[in-house]
Amino acid sequence: MIAAQSDRLPWHHADWDRLIVCYRLARVPHAIAVAGSAGLGKSAFACRFARALLCLSPLPDGDGCGRCRGCALEAAGSHPDHYIVQPEKDAGGPIKIDQIRQLIDFLMRSSQYGGFRVALVDPADRMTVSAANSLLKTLEEPPAAAVLLLVASALSQLPATLRSRCRRVQLKPPAAGLARDWLATHYPDAIDLLALAGGMPLRAIAYAQAGVGERYTALVADLVAIAHNRQSPVLAAQSWTGIGLRAWIELLQLALAGLARVAVTDCDADRIPSGAQLHMLSQAIDCSHLHDYIEQVTAIRRAADQPLNEQLAIEDLLIGWRTAVRGARAQTMG
Numbered sequence: 001m002i003a004a005q006s007d008r009l010p011w012h013h014a015d016w017d018r019l020i021v022c023y024r025l026a027r028v029p030h031a032i033a034v035a036g037s038a039g040l041g042k043s044a045f046a047c048r049f050a051r052a053l054l055c056l057s058p059l060p061d062g063d064g065c066g067r068c069r070g071c072a073l074e075a076a077g078s079h080p081d082h083y084i085v086q087p088e089k090d091a092g093g094p095i096k097i098d099q100i101r102q103l104i105d106f107l108m109r110s111s112q113y114g115g116f117r118v119a120l121v122d123p124a125d126r127m128t129v130s131a132a133n134s135l136l137k138t139l140e141e142p143p144a145a146a147v148l149l150l151v152a153s154a155l156s157q158l159p160a161t162l163r164s165r166c167r168r169v170q171l172k173p174p175a176a177g178l179a180r181d182w183l184a185t186h187y188p189d190a191i192d193l194l195a196l197a198g199g200m201p202l203r204a205i206a207y208a209q210a211g212v213g214e215r216y217t218a219l220v221a222d223l224v225a226i227a228h229n230r231q232s233p234v235l236a237a238q239s240w241t242g243i244g245l246r247a248w249i250e251l252l253q254l255a256l257a258g259l260a261r262v263a264v265t266d267c268d269a270d271r272i273p274s275g276a277q278l279h280m281l282s283q284a285i286d287c288s289h290l291h292d293y294i295e296q297v298t299a300i301r302r303a304a305d306q307p308l309n310e311q312l313a314i315e316d317l318l319i320g321w322r323t324a325v326r327g328a329r330a331q332t333m334g
């Protein structure tokens with residue numbers, strides 16, 4: 001996930017204020033799970049709270065002052081009472097038990113600066129089962145003045161016993177108007193991608209930065225051309241070589257989600273990118289064939305972590321798309 005433009009995101013206010021009240025009452029939870037969909041700024045929220053806890057003289061709204069020794073060390077990434085655990089190799093990799101054992105050692109030590117020790121696990125849903133279980137004992141008997149922040153899009157993947165020992169902060173998507181206003185100030189190019197991003201402002205920015213909008217439009221055009229026999233799946237697949245199978249399937253899933261939405265409610269067509277084309281496509285395929293095809297795509301997405309031939313897999317999926325449309329047409333004619 002991209003860094004937030006500002007970590008004071010307006011849709012965090014209510015959750016932020018509740019945590020700051022705990023802080024003022026000296027009732028900061030020992031473990032906090034920051035949950036919510038990707039693109040809401042969960043990491044930004046957790047980091048902001050970590051800064052607040054490490055600051056020696058927080059501002060009236062609870063934020064770190066940005067000037068004290070605690071804030072300076074935190075900003076430099078060298079605060080001895082701050083510990084961050086992330087996947088070792090790549091963002092999609094696991095967080096292993098050895099990493100969590102080191103984290104537990106950190107939590108058990110005494111504070112170097114006499115304040116809180118703050119540990120962040122991000123993303124916590126990348127912990128292996130044994131890593132997550134190894135945290136349990138620590139949370140059952142939490143060390144004093146230590147705060148563990150777990151950031152997770154898929155909180156349900158953590159063991160229930162672990163979840164039940166955390167205070168949950170569930171970030172919710174902002175209202176559409178608020179999201180658009182915020183993007184207008186921070187990243188106007190991403191406004192048109194907000195619907196595609198499911199209303200998640202930071203995801204819309206990530207899409208804009210990665211050129212997802214243009215690719216999405218091109219893919220919908222391919223799906224239309226294939227459905228109307230104006231393009232062969234094999235030739236269409238060639239034009240997508242090099243994008244990466246996972247990225248391409250995510251794009252296809254976005255297009256299919258849009259198609260499913262338009263198929264169910266006509267009125268949404270003008271609210272999502274390429275809505276008119278999707279509306280046209282929704283006339284070419286019925287819900288049952290669309291559903292089966294979406295299942296097929298989901299299954300291949302699951303296998304996309306295995307080494308598959310990218311070109312062949314894209315070809316297969318586009319041929320599958322043509323088959324689904326033809327199947328729907330044959331059924332209508334029959």
Ligand SMILES: [Zn+2]
Nearest residue numbers: 055065068071
């Ligand atoms: Zn400070």
